[in-house]
Structures are given as C-alpha cells and as structure tokens.
Amino acid sequence: MTKSELIEILAQKQSQLAYKDVELSVKMLIDQMAQALSTGERIEIRGFGSFSLHYRPPRVGRNPKTGEAVVLAGKYAPHFKPGKELRIRVNDGPENN
C-alpha cells in the first residue's frame, strides 16, 4: 500500500470529509512525524508502536573503489518498535501461512 492508496482508502471510508482534506491531512501527518524525528523527538502511538533515534557510533569504513580507510562520523538512525497490538495482529493475520 502506498501513500496515495492510503489516501484513497481513507477518503472512501471518511466520506464526510472532502478528498483534498484527507490528502492534506495524510501529508501533514507524515511531515509532522518526520519533523519530530528530525528534531530528536520520539513518536509514541499506543497499539501501533514507537519511533525513536538510535545512535550509530563513529567507525572506520573503506572507500570501495580505492580501498582507502575513511573515518565515518557517528550518526542517528530512525528506529521503529512495533506495539503490542500491531505485533499480535501481524502475527495472527490471515495471510500468515
């Protein structure tokens, strides 16, 4: 399912809302989530999961072309931990066999 398919489904089910409001809402939710993570803020959605940043320490990598060692700075990477309800539903889902 893509973002545009998600917008279609929501617009069909939330028939009291104009399509453009659903579209704008979905885009805004995704932007707000990306914005939160990019300022180091966690996201916590009960029954869905939480998003946070995990620190990746600096390491020595190699330039694959020249074989030269390069020091790569430490960085933060987004991490998702599924919530209990999502974990259970995904594991018990109808397609899971």
Added chain:
Amino acid sequence: MALTKADMAEKLFQEVGLNKREAKEIVEAFFEEIRLALENGQSVKLSGFGNFDLRKKNQRPGRNPKTGEEIPISSRRVVTFRAGQKLKAKVEIYAGSREQQ
C-alpha cells in the same frame, strides 16, 4: 516530550480546519489502515517517511531467562521499518547539530 495522536489531531484541527472529532478520527484511521494492510500481508510504503515491511521468522531455540528451561520460539511474522532516504537525511542533520554542542 514524545509526539502523540493527540498532538497530531491538534495539528489537523489547527492547520487543515477539521473539527476536533474529525481530526481525532482521521488520525486513528490513518494508523488503523496501516495496521490492516500489514495484518493482511501487505507492506506499506509512505514516501517521505519510510517502508513498513513484513518478515517471516522461522522457529528458533529459546530459553526461559528465569528458569533456564529450553523452549522453542515459534515461527512468526514481524513488521520491520526502513526509513526512506529523505527521513534519513533529515535525521542526520540533527546528528550534525548535536555534534556541535
């Protein structure tokens, strides 16, 4: 403070002009549709954010950490999240600003 559904509904109320009930409903429905797709074996790709993929894990040996008793961990299906390029880039800017502090 963590971002919550209440914060998200508040933003839709303020900026899209939905009423409070509509805003709350669409935030709830947004997460519910993602859960439904995943539950039905469909991965979810949100451009500008990332992909939720499904992985099948085989049964593996486990142990009860309290008693030390060996018990198999049954095979299961799990969700993994892979951040997209755009989100990774945004988050790295934060890492950069932290290093200067």
